[in-house]
Amino acid sequence: MREFRYEKAADPAGAVALLAGAPEGAYLGGGTNLVDLMRLGVATPDVLVDVRTLTSDLVEELPDGGLRIGAAVPNADLAADLRVRQRFPLLAQALLAGASGQLRNRATTGGNLLQRTRCTYFTDVTQPCNKRAPGSGCGAVTGLHRNHAVLGATDEGPGSPHTCVATHPSDLAVALRALDAEVRVLGPGGERTVPMADLHRLPGEDPSRDTTLAHGELITAIDVPGLPWAVRSRYRKVRDRASYAFALVSVAAAMDLDGSTVRDVRIALGGMAHAPWRATVAEDALRGGPATEEAFAAAAEAELAAARPLPDNAFKVPMATSTLVRTLLQISAEARA
Amino acid sequence: MTTIERSVGAGVRRLDGPDKVRGRAPYAYEHELDAQAVFVAIVQSPVARGRITAIDGSGAQAVPGVLAVLTHVDAPRLGEVVEELRVLQSDAVQYAGQPVAVVVAETSEVARDAVGRVRVEYESGDPDVVLSADRDDLYAPEKLMAGFETDSVIGDVDAALAEAPVSVDVVYETPNQHNNPIEMHATVARWDGDVLRMWDANQGPHNLVPVITEAFGITEDQLHITSPYVGGAFGSKAFTHVHQLLAIMAAKVTGRTAKLELTRQQMFSLVGHRTPTIQRLRLGARPDGTLTAISHEVVEHTSQNAEFAEQTATATRLMYAAPARRTTHRLARLDVPAPTIMRAPGEAPGMYALESAMDELAAALGMDPVQLRLRNEPDRDPERDVPWSTRNLVACLTEGAERFGWAGRDHRPGVREEGRWLVGTGVAAATYPTRRRPSQARIEAVPGKPFVVSIDASDIGTGAWTTLTQIAADALRVPMDQVVLRIGDSRLPKASGAGGSTGITSWGPAVVDAAEQLRDRDVPAGGLTVTGSSGPGDEAEQLSSHAFGAHFAEVRVDRDTGEVRVPRMTGVFAAGRIINPVTARSQFLGGMTMGLSMALHEEAVLDTRRGHYANHDLAEYHIAANADVGEVDIAWVDEVDEAHNPLGAKGIGEIGIVGSAAAIGNAYWHATGRRVRDLPITPDKWFR
Structure with a gap:
């Protein structure tokens, strides 16, 4: 050290x-x-x-029924907040699906979004990793990549300085991405607001950068806009053991139904990409259509048509498909009940 | 006349528990806190095979606080030690993670920071780390571990298999697995003149004495190792590993107390692992389930620097009756760290395969898998042709079936669902050898004072502090508070290490023997000291002695995600006299949980291109979490095996893991109709 x-x-x-x-x-x-x-x-x-005690550790009301979450709110407190549990169940479920009780007590909301990948080539300084040591190559594409990205990754071979197949580990970020949250940031040039859509980036040609934040920019709060139909939302995390493991695949979803028609839907996937993956293709396919298992499956398959799996993580495509279909079926069943 | 209640058999709570929870039981690294110690950090090779062509420690040496950098060029020369321990003795690199230098510094932070400043250049080749049954360089080792024969053949196995009306021919694979005790391996070493003083995490200080005295050219009198409390081991602390030698070198070079604690990551390359296995099982049977042939062929790996031949199929030599039988073991010598023992080496992977194959045979026969096992119960050890000292597998299966609610089970697979869960149940048998090893014990008696019982036994979390005190109290016919036990020190009477489930059967009779010498003797005012001993006798040749058990498990598989849950398990064991039901239950529970972990989670993944264990931490090498362990029902049958040893006890540390993975795998099949024949059964395998 x-x-x-x-x-x-x-x-x-x-x-x-x-x-x-x-x-x-x-x-x-x-x-x-x-x-x-x-x-x-x-x-x-x-x-x-x-900065642990500098930013707010409170969850406050926004005028549209949304919530402003101080960056210093511990994950455990946020998961227990009654307004979060009632208005945005997927957010509470995502938090409780992450880490352990001890870690959730300590981890902050802002810090959760800025976690680094758990790729074992990134965390081992004796191995090549373009994220940790730009230009050193990628050990994962030819090595251990069972839990690596199948969407939006850069794979130009192990020797390329661009190659990175890492995933973002946060569960919370996936739920926030589905909710179109906005991140309030204070930097040397003043305050700005970054939509979750723009916070995390795909590796592109520079895997070293996880986010679009500049050095010295500080997350002060996260705004979750009001979304009345998010009361019927779910976060489903699939992992190798019953707790304390990163997602193989996760699905954050909320759905607004008009009878048996999908009026609106939000879907984000975790464990699939370098950033929380908003499933816009699936959302577009579902909006205005029937809330049926066939429609859900067709939408999931359309979204995952872009997947480019490696030899050992191809399972993520059918796993994400079936997990997404089941999650949407559960939400629609709940809506009808 | 006073009446003393027997302590053996009582559920005495752990005597060392209060000190452990209060932080008053010092583990190895917590000794010598006041010493002006130096700290040792290890520089490891990222290359798995090759040679060091240049090494330069000057950058590290220049860091303030760094006292020494040792490399193969200038490290102290070691005496005659086995190849895997010749650390910093040559430029050869034989596995990824091999130590190529150490940094010795005033603080552990400085030492670790300076590791990155040692410049090493390598000439390297592609690592050869992939085990396969098709390799043309597989070879038969001369012997297996623990002295077992490499192969065993009785009758014409191939003919019997060809003639069998019903047969199975299947291949199972188990992965590399790593011991991960909570306490990382740690050593504190200091030279007091020409006497080497050590505080060390191990499974018996005497296990280390021959290697360390030889390595550093000292006599047994010049070595004193203290290890009263050890935070788990499972086999990884049974033998001397390179970190102990490195700490001693650092103490020698600096003349100070040297401290070395491995990182969790380093435990994946420096303290051994369980070999992966590829096991072909062929069983032949008559339509009524009577076995006519058993063939169990094992392929496993060892390292370039050691021959470690795990005895994977040896349990198959005794489990079931069959006229034609064969077991074989073949090794591939790969560019990997030396394997070592991991809880039930041999039996854990081997019985996974045999007991899975038995389940497949039961399915092929259309037979209850419990009945299939009962049908093939042998009267005598089927290969050694000697009587059992005790064998109560039938009682374990019968009582386990009763407790679990096996009766009326629909044996068809894939027909039960609850919501999105597919539900099934499975059974498997277990066995583990009962052995004893030479041990001595000393008792000092002084009128009016408690007896002091001394033996270099080891409590690696098993409960030996408590159970040995119980045994001593009964042997001395006093209450437990009249016994002061001393263990974990190389200056105490020599005893075997904690391994092979031999602790109680080896140490207990030695303590009893010493106590019997005190019986009916008047203790003079000045006190009296007696020494007792115990060791294997004729029983080893004349009898076949094993513990047995039966596992039952319920498994649920999420048909959408492939996630596997084990809501309940039952384990029933026939393991001789149970000294302490509280600590025994913990041993069985720990073993069964480790078997669950083996079934569903544990796999160290070798990067085939770079040759290292890529998932070398607890975030990525998964061990069952609490949430994975459901209801665990544990029982044992009444059994006292005095033909084996005077206590009538058998070992209980390992049998809990044996067979439990097979019970879970069999239940997975019963739930889903799909056989996963390569552990662990992770969710991805549902999507094959």
């Missing part, structure tokens, strides 16, 4: 100023991922600016 300084600021602006002057520094929230990466030598900040 590299030696580092530990700094605290009086307010968010002070923290932003501190990090603006420290090009190799990092913000410290709950530390549940960053500290692990520091111990592994994967993250090597020279300064940690502790």
Whole structure:
């Protein structure tokens, strides 16, 4: 572990100023991922600016029935918030599907979105990884990639500086992506709002960057806009063991039904891509159509037609298909009940 | 006359429990906290085969706080040790993760940070790490581990199989698996002049003595290893590994107390693993289920630097009666770290295959799989042709079936569903050898004071602190509070290590023997010290001694996602006299849980291009979480095996894992109609 300084600021602006002057520094929230990466030598900040107590740790009402979630709200508190559980069940379910009770007590909402991939080539400094060591290649495409991306990845072969098949590990981010949440960010140039759609990026030709945030930008809150029909929503996570494992596939979905017709629908997939994957193809196929198993299956297959699996993760395509179909069937059954 | 209640058989709670939960039971790394210690970090090769062509520690040496960098060029030379332990002795690289240097520094943080500053260049070749039954370089080892013959053949097996009216011919695969005790391997070493003082996490200090004395050219009197508390081991701490030698080297070079604790990641390359296996099972039977032939052929791996030949098919030599029988073992020598023992080496993977094949045979026969096993119960050990000391498999199967509610089971697969869950049940048998090893014990008696019982036994979490105290109290005819037990120290009377489920059968009789020498003797005012001993006797040749058991499991499979759940398991064991029902239950429970973990979760994945275990941490190498373990019902039948040892006990540390994976795999088939013949049964396999 590299030696580092530990700094605290009086307010968010002070923290932003501190990090603006420290090009190799990092913000410290709950530390549940960053500290692990520091111990592994994967993250090597020279300064940690502790922001855990600087941003809000409250969940507040927005005028449209939505919620503003302070960046410092612990995952456990957010999952237990009655308004979250009633208005956005998929959000509470996603949080409770992640990590362990201890980690959820410690992890913050803002930090959850900025987790790094758990790809074992990323977390092992002796292995090639374009995300950790740009230009070093990708060990995963020819090695262990059973739980890697099948959508939106870059695979130009193991030696290419562009290749990255990592997935984003957050469950919360998948639910927020389905809900069209917006991330409020404070940077050296002031405040801005980043839609969840634009926060995480696909690897493209630069796998080193997970998000579109610039160095020193601090997440202060997340706005979840009101969506009355999200009361019927679900987060279904498929994993290798009953708890404490990252998603092989996850589905965040909400559906608005008019009788047996899909009036509107939101679907995001986790465990499938470098970013939470909004299933717009499936949504478009479903909107205005019948809420039937056949229609759900056709929409899922249309979405996954873009999948480019590797030898050991091809199972994700049928797994995502059947999990999505079942989740939509459960929501529609709930709506009819 | 006073009446003393017997302690053996009582459900005494763990004597070391209160100290452990209060943090007062020091583990290896927690010793010598006041010493001005130095800390050792290991530089590991990312290359799996090749040679070091250049190595330069100057960058690391320049880091403030770094005291020494040791490489193969300048590390202390070791005496005659086996090849896998010749650490930092040559430029050869034989597996990914092999230590190529160590950094010794004032703090562990500085030492670890400096690891990345040691520059190493390699000449490397493509690693050869893929096990296959088709390899042309498979060979038959001279012997298997624990001295078993490599092959066994009785009768004309191929002819019997060809003539059998009903048969199965199937191949099962089990993956690389790694021991992951909670306590990482740790060593504290210091040279007091020419005496080497160590505090170490191991399965018996005496196990380490021959290697370390030889490696560093010292006598037994010059070595003192203390290991009172060990946070789990499962076999990975049974033998000397390279980290212990590296810590001793660092202490020698710096003249200070050296501390080395492996990282979780390092445990995947430096302390062994369970070999993967490819097992072909062929069973022939008459229509009534009587077996006519059993063939069990095993392919497994070992490393370039060691021959570790796991005894995978040896349980098949004794489980069932059949006139024609064959077991074989073949090894591939690969560019992998040396394998080692992992809870029930041999029996755990081997009985998974045999008991799965028995289930497949029952299905082919249209027979209840419990009845198939009862039909083939042998009167004597079928290959050694000697009587059993005790064999109560039938009682385990019968009582297990009763407890589990097996009667009336519809044996057809894939016909039960509850919502989206497919539901099934499965059964498998278990066995584990009963053995004992030479051990000595000493008892010091002083009038008016508790007896001090000393033996270099080891409690790796099994409950030995408690059970040995119970045994000593009964042998001395005193209450337990009149016994002070000392274990885990190489200066105590030499005893066998904690392994092979031999602890109680080896240590217990030695303690009893010492106690019997005190009986009817007057203890003089100045006190009296006696020594007892125990070891294998004629029973090893004249009898076949094994524990037996039966597992039953219910499995649910989500037809949308392939997720597998095990809501309940029943295990019934015939394992001799149970010394302490509380700690025994924990042993069975731990074993069954580890078997569940083997069935559904555990697999260390070798990167075939780079040669390393790629999922080398607990985030990616999955072990069953609490949420995976449902109701676990545990029972044992009344059995006392005094033909084997005077306590009538058998080992209980390993039998819980044996067969439990097969019961779950069989239940998966019963639920779904699909056989998964390669463990673990992960959700992706539903989508094949």
